Amino acid sequence: MQAIQIEMAELSEALNQHNIHYYVDDSPTIPDAEYDRLMQRLLILERENPQFISPSSPSQRVGGLALAKFDQITHLKPMLSLDNAFEQADFESFNKRITDKVGVVEYVCEPKLDGLAVSITYRNGVLERAATRGDGAVGEDITENVRTIKSIPLKLRGEGYPELVEVRGEVFMPKAAFEALNQRQIAKGDKVFVNPRNAAAGSLRQLDSKITASRALGFYAYALGVVEGEAEAMKASHYGQLQQLKVWGLPVSAEVKVCDELAKVYAYYQDILNRRSTLEYEIDGVVIKVNAIKQQVNLGFVAKAPRWAIAYKFPAQEEMTLLEAVDFQVGRTGAITPVARLQPVFVGGVTVSNATLHNADEIARLGVKVGDTVIIRRAGDVIPQIVAVVLEKRLDYACDITFPQHCPVCQSDVERIEGEAVARCTGGLFCEAQRKEAIKHFASRKALNIDGMGDKVVEQLIDKELVKSPADLFGLSASAITMLDRMAMKSATKLVAAINDAKSTTLARFLYSLGIREVGEATAANLAAYFKTLEAVRSASLEQLLAVDDVGNIVAQHINHFFAQPHNLEVVDKLIESGIHWPSIEQVDDSELSLKGQTWVLTGTLNVLNRNDAKAQLQALGAKVAGSVSKNTDCLVAGEAAGSKLAKAQELGVKVIDEQALMAILQS
Ligand SMILES: NC(=O)c1ccc[n+]([C@@H]2O[C@H](COP(=O)([O-])OP(=O)(O)OC[C@H]3O[C@@H](n4cnc5c(N)ncnc54)[C@H](O)[C@@H]3O)[C@@H](O)[C@H]2O)c1
Numbered sequence: 001m002q003a004i005q006i007e008m009a010e011l012s013e014a015l016n017q018h019n020i021h022y023y024v025d026d027s028p029t030i031p032d033a034e035y036d037r038l039m040q041r042l043l044i045l046e047r048e049n050p051q052f053i054s055p056s057s058p059s060q061r062v063g064g065l066a067l068a069k070f071d072q073i074t075h076l077k078p079m080l081s082l083d084n085a086f087e088q089a090d091f092e093s094f095n096k097r098i099t100d101k102v103g104v105v106e107y108v109c110e111p112k113l114d115g116l117a118v119s120i121t122y123r124n125g126v127l128e129r130a131a132t133r134g135d136g137a138v139g140e141d142i143t144e145n146v147r148t149i150k151s152i153p154l155k156l157r158g159e160g161y162p163e164l165v166e167v168r169g170e171v172f173m174p175k176a177a178f179e180a181l182n183q184r185q186i187a188k189g190d191k192v193f194v195n196p197r198n199a200a201a202g203s204l205r206q207l208d209s210k211i212t213a214s215r216a217l218g219f220y221a222y223a224l225g226v227v228e229g230e231a232e233a234m235k236a237s238h239y240g241q242l243q244q245l246k247v248w249g250l251p252v253s254a255e256v257k258v259c260d261e262l263a264k265v266y267a268y269y270q271d272i273l274n275r276r277s278t279l280e281y282e283i284d285g286v287v288i289k290v291n292a293i294k295q296q297v298n299l300g301f302v303a304k305a306p307r308w309a310i311a312y313k314f315p316a317q318e319e320m321t322l323l324e325a326v327d328f329q330v331g332r333t334g335a336i337t338p339v340a341r342l343q344p345v346f347v348g349g350v351t352v353s354n355a356t357l358h359n360a361d362e363i364a365r366l367g368v369k370v371g372d373t374v375i376i377r378r379a380g381d382v383i384p385q386i387v388a389v390v391l392e393k394r395l396d397y398a399c400d401i402t403f404p405q406h407c408p409v410c411q412s413d414v415e416r417i418e419g420e421a422v423a424r425c426t427g428g429l430f431c432e433a434q435r436k437e438a439i440k441h442f443a444s445r446k447a448l449n450i451d452g453m454g455d456k457v458v459e460q461l462i463d464k465e466l467v468k469s470p471a472d473l474f475g476l477s478a479s480a481i482t483m484l485d486r487m488a489m490k491s492a493t494k495l496v497a498a499i500n501d502a503k504s505t506t507l508a509r510f511l512y513s514l515g516i517r518e519v520g521e522a523t524a525a526n527l528a529a530y531f532k533t534l535e536a537v538r539s540a541s542l543e544q545l546l547a548v549d550d551v552g553n554i555v556a557q558h559i560n561h562f563f564a565q566p567h568n569l570e571v572v573d574k575l576i577e578s579g580i581h582w583p584s585i586e587q588v589d590d591s592e593l594s595l596k597g598q599t600w601v602l603t604g605t606l607n608v609l610n611r612n613d614a615k616a617q618l619q620a621l622g623a624k625v626a627g628s629v630s631k632n633t634d635c636l637v638a639g640e641a642a643g644s645k646l647a648k649a650q651e652l653g654v655k656v657i658d659e660q661a662l663m664a665i666l667q668s
């Protein structure tokens with residue numbers, strides 16, 4: 001075999017394989033643009049070497065197959081494919097072939113809906129059966145599924161319909177329904193559809209029509225198959241046929257237009273391309289058809305497509321490219337987002353070289369590795385997405401994507417709390433990426449409430465590098481502040497005064513102002529009431545934090561991680577040094593406490609006080625209350641029926657008092 005012949009055989013083999021993925025499994029593995037390139041290459045080789053064309057070449061046959069799990073339906077008239085035009089020159093040669101053969105023509109332009117073709121047979125006006133295109137001759141019986149599509153009439157409207165009519169059209173999934181379906185699939189942990197076409201095909205080709213019924217599918221009719229007892233008006237033009245279908249109650253796209261000059265065809269193409277992203281459904285081009293049926297008949301067919309129609313495709317919205325690396329970006333609230341660095345690729349009208357991978361869950365869902373070939377989708381203004389990995393192109397050296405342990409901006413620890421998708425930098429007060437948000441929050445009304453320190457001011461202070469952390473606010477001079485827009489000396493002086501005033505606050509506000517994740521006002525107030533001092537909150541263990549009202553496992557971890565970052569603590573220390581203060585929550589002047597430094601133990605039954613109250617009151621006097629007696633115990637309070645602890649105290653010579661003596665001490 002010659003090299004050319006081998007290449008042709010390989011291309012055919014690959015395309016046939018992709019046809020199975022696409023038409024049979026509803027799960028293509030390469031983007032359409034790549035499929036189209038392979039097909040174009042094969043077509044060129046076949047044109048140059050017609051002697052090698054195989055009858056089983058994918059260029060000669062409609063690409064589907066009727067699956068055996070469905071009953072089969074033989075179309076009364078074959079369902080064909082369409083020839084493609086990718087640029088204006090392709091359309092021009094199509095137009096020339098036509099006018100050379102039949103003279104001047106009028107075209108009908110229609111959106112090329114990106115769904116799948118179905119044929120619906122109405123007998124005496126009643127929906128009898130419906131089929132997929134299959135291999136063009138035989139399709140799959142999907143009658144029950146088609147009946148669930150609300151816009152398809154079960155009975156034709158009006159009168160004068162033929163005894164038998166095959167209506168051809170496209171079943172599609174509107175964009176909004178596609179997004180909603182994928183959200184539901186993610187929530188259920190089910191497979192996500194790559195694009196609305198696959199979702200439509202997967203939803204229609206179901207053995208259980210209840211599943212189809214649950215998927216919002218749409219339908220537009222665009223052609224007729226066999227018609228028995230044809231209405232006279234329908235013989236003349238394609239456009240007339242569509243109008244007739246509309247009269248019978250079938251939905252026909254409102255975008256269908258007759259264009260009697262080439263300029264109008266181009267204008268139509270451009271106009272609908274401009275509006276592509278605002279349409280409710282996905283389209284991948286414009287179908288241009290000769291309007292007069294007589295001319296259509298005259299032109300006839302080639303192997304798998306009519307000569308009188310062409311699909312003038314839009315630029316691809318899906319392309320494939322190489323994922324070269326993954327960087328991690330830190331957002332303004334500390335969320336760490338993996339960003340794919342791509343070999344630049346032209347898709348959806350722009351060159352794309354980055355795409356977000358969202359989070360670790362998304363990476364796991366895609367199963368993507370660095371070095372992989374991936375499919376990028378950019379539809380309309382939506383940010384580019386990686387929708388799939390082209391596994392057949394995976395290289396041996398593709399490697400797993402690992403999340404950093406430390407923030408790439410500030411080196412603080414990265415936390416990922418179980419059950420949360422997002423990983424975060426814990427250096428909230430210090431991290432450069434989080435600076436603006438941290439300071440805005442710090443100065444906000446419910447936090448330190450610095451009058452006049454609005455978002456705009458904070459942004460300028462940071463942009464001009466006058467401030468790097470909340471602590472720097474307290475070192476600002478009025479003259480420095482005059483460097484900001486619209487800040488004269490008078491307002492600058494006022495702002496400095498407001499900053500000074502803010503130093504006098506409450507522990508609750510201060511805790512809230514630190515911007516610890518999920519520590520809102522209420523939680524901050526609970527923390528303050530429980531721990532009473534900043535030191536106690538700072539050094540609280542997870543268990544101690546969990547004892548606070550309203551503090552669950554996740555919040556406790558956020559607090560713990562926050563105070564574990566030396567950088568955060570530095571800022572907190574500086575804030576306190578700068579003079580931030582608050583009234584003590586209980587007047588506890590340590591040095592004057594009568595029991596400071598002593599260790600007490602309680603045992604036996606107390607009659608007046610209960611054990612917890614006694615413990616709390618002893619602690620309020622500075623004592624530590626321990627659970628067992630040792631040589632370090634200063635005093636044992638022995639209530640009624642005291643046992644082993646009393647014996648131990650006596651043995652060690654520890655001082656022992658009764659409840660009455662305790663009361664005397666507490667009340668003194
Ligand atoms: N990614 C893959 O692996 C893969 C595999 C096979 C096919 N494909 C894609 O499918 C294309 C080939 O598919 P095809 O043979 O179904 O042809 P096609 O999609 O290029 O054109 C024919 C189809 O267009 C549809 N259509 C939409 N609006 C229409 C209208 N107004 N009038 C008439 N028809 C309309 C019909 O379903 C019809 O069957 C390829 O170009 C490729 O993009 C991709």
Ligand SMILES: [Zn+2]
Nearest residue numbers: 407410425431
């Ligand atoms: Zn950081």
